Amino acid sequence: MFSFTSIKExxxxxxxxxxxxxxxxxHYLSAIExxxxxxxxxxxxxxxxxxxxxxLDQQRKEGKPTGKLYGVIVALKDVIAYKEHHLSASSKIxxxxxxxxxxxxxxxxxxxxxIIIGRNNxxxxxxxxxxxxxxxxxxxxxxxxxxxxxxxxxGSAVAVQAGMCMISxxxxxxxxxxxxxxxxxxxxxxxxxxxxxxxxxxxxxSSFDQxxxxxxxxxxxxxxxxxxxxxxxxxxxVSDKIVPEFSNEINRSSxxxxxxxxxxxxxxxxxxxxxxASIKAFFEILTKKGHSVEAIDFKLxxxxxxxxxxxTTAEASSNLSRFDGIKYGYQSASKNxxxxxxxKQTRSQGxxxxxxxxxxxxxxxxxxxxxxxxxxxxxxxxxxxxxxxxQVFSSYNIILSPTVPAPxxxxxxxxxxxxxMFLTDIYxxxxxxxxxxxxxxxxxxxxxxxPFGLQLMVSHFDEVSLxxxxxxxxxxxQHSY
Amino acid sequence: MNIAxxxxxxxxxxxxxxxxxxxxxxxxxxxxxxxxxxxxxSPITLGHPGTLPKTNKKAIEYAIKMGLACNCEIEKDNYFAxxxxxxxxxxxxxxxxxxxxxxxxxxxxxxxINGTEKNIQLNRIHLEEDAGKSIHDIxxxxxxxxxxxxxxxxxxxxxxxxxxxxEEAYQYVGELRRLVxxxxxxxxxxxxGSLRCDANVSIRLKGEKKLxxxxxxxxxxxxxxxxxxxxxxxxRMIHLAENGGIITQQTRSFxxxxxxxxxxxxxxxxxxxxxxxxxxxxxFHLTAPFIQKIxxxxxxxxxxxxxxxxxxxxxxxYDASQxxxxxxxxxxxxxxxxxxxxxxxxxxxxxxxxxxxxxxxxASFETIALLPETLADxxxxxxxxKVNFSVASSKIxxxxxxxxxxPITIAQELNILQVSDTNELENWVNQAIASMPEKVxxxxxxxxxxxxxxxxxxxxxxxxxxxxxxxxxxxxQKLNQS
Numbered sequence: 032m033f034s035f036t037s038i039k040e041x042x043x044x045x046x047x048x049x050x051x052x053x054x055x056x057x058h059y060l061s062a063i064e065x066x067x068x069x070x071x072x073x074x075x076x077x078x079x080x081x082x083x084x085x086x087l088d089q090q091r092k093e094g095k096p097t098g099k100l101y102g103v104i105v106a107l108k109d110v111i112a113y114k115e116h117h118l119s120a121s122s123k124i125x126x127x128x129x130x131x132x133x134x135x136x137x138x139x140x141x142x143x144x145x146i147i148i149g150r151n152n153x154x155x156x157x158x159x160x161x162x163x164x165x166x167x168x169x170x171x172x173x174x175x176x177x178x179x180x181x182x183x184x185x186g187s188a189v190a191v192q193a194g195m196c197m198i199s200x201x202x203x204x205x206x207x208x209x210x211x212x213x214x215x216x217x218x219x220x221x222x223x224x225x226x227x228x229x230x231x232x233x234x235x236x237s238s239f240d241q242x243x244x245x246x247x248x249x250x251x252x253x254x255x256x257x258x259x260x261x262x263x264x265x266x267x268x269v270s271d272k273i274v275p276e277f278s279n280e281i282n283r284s285s286x287x288x289x290x291x292x293x294x295x296x297x298x299x300x301x302x303x304x305x306x307x308a309s310i311k312a313f314f315e316i317l318t319k320k321g322h323s324v325e326a327i328d329f330k331l332x333x334x335x336x337x338x339x340x341x342x343t344t345a346e347a348s349s350n351l352s353r354f355d356g357i358k359y360g361y362q363s364a365s366k367n368x369x370x371x372x373x374x375k376q377t378r379s380q381g382x383x384x385x386x387x388x389x390x391x392x393x394x395x396x397x398x399x400x401x402x403x404x405x406x407x408x409x410x411x412x413x414x415x416x417x418x419x420x421x422q423v424f425s426s427y428n429i430i431l432s433p434t435v436p437a438p439x440x441x442x443x444x445x446x447x448x449x450x451x452m453f454l455t456d457i458y459x460x461x462x463x464x465x466x467x468x469x470x471x472x473x474x475x476x477x478x479x480x481x482p483f484g485l486q487l488m489v490s491h492f493d494e495v496s497l498x499x500x501x502x503x504x505x506x507x508x509q510h511s512y
Numbered sequence: 513m514n515i516a517x518x519x520x521x522x523x524x525x526x527x528x529x530x531x532x533x534x535x536x537x538x539x540x541x542x543x544x545x546x547x548x549x550x551x552x553x554s555p556i557t558l559g560h561p562g563t564l565p566k567t568n569k570k571a572i573e574y575a576i577k578m579g580l581a582c583n584c585e586i587e588k589d590n591y592f593a594x595x596x597x598x599x600x601x602x603x604x605x606x607x608x609x610x611x612x613x614x615x616x617x618x619x620x621x622x623x624x625i626n627g628t629e630k631n632i633q634l635n636r637i638h639l640e641e642d643a644g645k646s647i648h649d650i651x652x653x654x655x656x657x658x659x660x661x662x663x664x665x666x667x668x669x670x671x672x673x674x675x676x677x678x679e680e681a682y683q684y685v686g687e688l689r690r691l692v693x694x695x696x697x698x699x700x701x702x703x704x705g706s707l708r709c710d711a712n713v714s715i716r717l718k719g720e721k722k723l724x725x726x727x728x729x730x731x732x733x734x735x736x737x738x739x740x741x742x743x744x745x746x747x748r749m750i751h752l753a754e755n756g757g758i759i760t761q762q763t764r765s766f767x768x769x770x771x772x773x774x775x776x777x778x779x780x781x782x783x784x785x786x787x788x789x790x791x792x793x794x795x796f797h798l799t800a801p802f803i804q805k806i807x808x809x810x811x812x813x814x815x816x817x818x819x820x821x822x823x824x825x826x827x828x829x830y831d832a833s834q835x836x837x838x839x840x841x842x843x844x845x846x847x848x849x850x851x852x853x854x855x856x857x858x859x860x861x862x863x864x865x866x867x868x869x870x871x872x873x874x875a876s877f878e879t880i881a882l883l884p885e886t887l888a889d890x891x892x893x894x895x896x897x898k899v900n901f902s903v904a905s906s907k908i909x910x911x912x913x914x915x916x917x918x919p920i921t922i923a924q925e926l927n928i929l930q931v932s933d934t935n936e937l938e939n940w941v942n943q944a945i946a947s948m949p950e951k952v953x954x955x956x957x958x959x960x961x962x963x964x965x966x967x968x969x970x971x972x973x974x975x976x977x978x979x980x981x982x983x984x985x986x987x988x989q990k991l992n993q994s
Contacts, residue, residue: 112562230564345788346788349605351605352596
């Protein structure tokens with residue numbers, strides 16, 4: 032019976048099993064079948080995955096070199112382009128659309144030997160915090176099927192949580208990887224803005240979006256990040272900084288960190304008392320281990336969610352203009368419609384409510400009468416936040432915070448109140464607003480049985496510290512509970 | 513007084529020039545004209561989900577070139593904005609353009625009107641991507657979309673509303689076309705749409721300060737049509753104004769088949785383009801050394817050169833301006849005068865027989881086989897009296913345009929070197945006189961004009977080789993003696 036703990040162990044398993052890749056794929060395909068009711072996958076590439084596993088096994092037999100993610104079984108959020116495969120962003124508007132090229136991250140995964148097993152359900156165009164906004168049905172949390180898995184990368188989180196793949200790629204615009212990771216009890220990493228090429232990632236908000244990673248442990252996330260990061264000729268916002276060998280670097284460090292937390296974040300009225308208590312207790316462990324933990328002020332906490340929603344919806348309103356029914360995807364079938372009517376009908380019918388809400392919001396904040404009052408001011412707040420975070424990182428290495436105010440909520444609980452839903456992003460949007468890397472690690476368990484995590488943030492491109500401390504903290508998990 | 517004299521026209525022009533870079537403004541697709549529809553379309557051009565733009569640095573360089581040539585101030589801090597609107601030939605649902613920060617600000621282009629120079633003030637030159645083409649006339653029920661052109665780099669050159677006549681517009685666009693070609697940044701072909709012009713036309717009573725209601729005239733696919741369209745538009749407006757009509761803000765199209773304009777859009781729709789900085793493209797900063805490097809690489813500009821040719825080389829204004837019509841012509845002239853000081857002769861050759869030859873052969877100075885030093889040799893041959901101009905242009909030049917030989921060799925091979933040996937010439941002169949005794953008598957009686965006849969006869973006898981100057985002298989001596 033195949034079981035998975037980490038990529039490293041899997042690779043030693045492969046060393047003893049000449050048909051190991053195929054064994055693994057068969058195992059995961061049956062896990063996917065068993066968990067079908069969770070609705071985490073929109074499409075499973077069963078035959079292809081088996082075929083690819085056989086080829087990889089064959090190559091090993093022939094002594095050909097193996098890549099860093101050799102035989103690793105990966106699932107992709109359905110906003111990441113995989114050549115000659117359907118790509119829908121969980122939206123009706125991309126009905127029948129097949130990508131004609133690979134996202135850069137996908138190309139890099141494949142080059143290192145990964146096996147792509149399927150595409151994951153998500154909130155439509157990555158807009159949502161509960162995975163209830165998919166045109167193809169909700170995704171259920173594997174630990175409690177009445178609870179949401181979080182969003183927008185809910186399917187990708189559940190795919191790792193329920194053992195349906197080894198790692199998965201999601202996208203994180205305001206917490207869409209970290210929040211579902213928190214709800215599902217897995218590791219969720221959002222790299223620095225510009226660390227991973229966005230080429231092939233369907234844009235929600237271009238200056239916020241970043242491909243992120245779900246994994247069972249920090250080492251796997253580090254290894255995957257090492258593979259998908261780096262310069263790309265097709266993305267001018269990606270950094271040309273040299274990519275460290277994260278998987279090695281994080282083991283080398285035994286550094287003592289200067290850790291800060293935002294007082295306002297831990298004292299926020301919306302924060303579940305158990306989360307706040309657990310985190311405070313954890314601070315003591317960290318102090319005992321030689322790190323310093325200090326509270327700092329963060330007066331702007333109340334502004335981050337409004338700022339985030341103004342700027343992301345503005346960008347989204349433009350990014351989603353290309354879905355017009357002219358070139359590809361869904362087109363309204365009504366006859367005799369003139370051009371404007373064709374656009375209206377196609378987009379009204381093709382997009383779901385949340386997407387339409389955000390397109391309208393974004394169009395509004397960019398419209399000539401309101402531009403300065405909303406868009407310009409939000410940009411100013413973003414600039415202030417950037418300045419402040421730079422200041423924090425001149426004295427501290429790490430910022431700790433809850434990932435979310437409360438653990439996974441019930442399906443349907445917040446779907447009627449978008450503001451309530453938006454507020455679940457209060458701790459995660461900050462990292463996207465300023466572009467820093469952040470991770471959610473599954474340290475805790477709530478009395479209601481659901482897991483919750485802790486969020487770590489570091490300065491731009493310091494993922495080594497982020498991952499190293501995360502790994503260290505995961506070792507204290509047993510000690511605390 | 514003519515009614516039209518009560519009014520003055522105010523004209524502003526927007527000229528779009530496609531930059532002849534190898535690839536599009538934001539991706540690697542070719543921009544070549546005339547390819548089969550939708551063949552230069554990567555996923556990026558098609559606006560497929562997940563694709564991103566990456567700026568073509570060459571296009572930025574070309575825009576700066578044009579800006580420097582037009583005396584603009586070059587903006588150092590630039591970004592691209594998105595202009596949001598829906599149209600089927602706009603794949604992304606927005607056009608990437610420079611909204612608040614054009615790369616070139618201000619500046620002017622000098623034209624000459626009735627012998628007087630006038631600076632046409634520019635508002636800006638900015639970079640943007642072209643849209644695709646919507647083709648409405650293939651099928652009745654469908655519009656066809658060709659996205660080959662989508663993403664082609666454009667500069668838009670916008671004047672202040674400072675032109676006063678169609679003639680100024682004609683001269684201005686002509687000068688722009690010469691400049692973009694001179695700088696080798698655009699082929700200037702208006703028929704293929706590489707250079708496109710929209711004219712904003714208004715009229716007002718002379719002395720009035722306020723601008724009149726403007727009409728935008730589009731579809732001007734030649735410089736001649738720009739002039740015509742503006743003329744008929746001004747006429748239409750004056751007619752309206754004089755007959756109690758109201759000029760409304762419109763977009764009109766020019767119909768070249770009957771020289772009229774017709775409305776295509778009444779009162780521009782209040783379109784909110786929701787411009788904002790494109791988050792997919794980092795702002796770009798231009799350093800002073802980078803701009804300086806482009807400045808240094810700029811060729812001497814046609815207007816400067818034309819003045820230089822007149823003032824320093826003594827050429828006529830006509831010759832100088834003709835030489836500066838195209839850069840390849842001017843370059844060829846410059847190369848040739850490295851080998852000879854006979855500037856006038858070089859100009860005559862280039863603007864006369866060589867240009868005629870090239871025109872007939874559908875060739876150009878860019879690919880001409882005749883080396884500048886060979887042309888200089890040919891001119892020397894004439895100066896030395898070895899051949900005359902007409903023989904050189906009709907007999908030697910056609911050979912030189914095909915093969916690289918020395919002119920004297922060709923003259924020898926064709927046996928057309930002029931004979932200036934007096935003995936040989938005397939033979940022909942004597943023969944000629946002997947053959948026409950009656951004419952000799954007439955000459956002697958005073959019909960001196962007949963000398964040409966005798967010279968012609970010698971020419972015939974010598975098969976064109978006789979040096980006509982010496983022949984004339986010899987003939988006169990002989991005829992006057994006896």
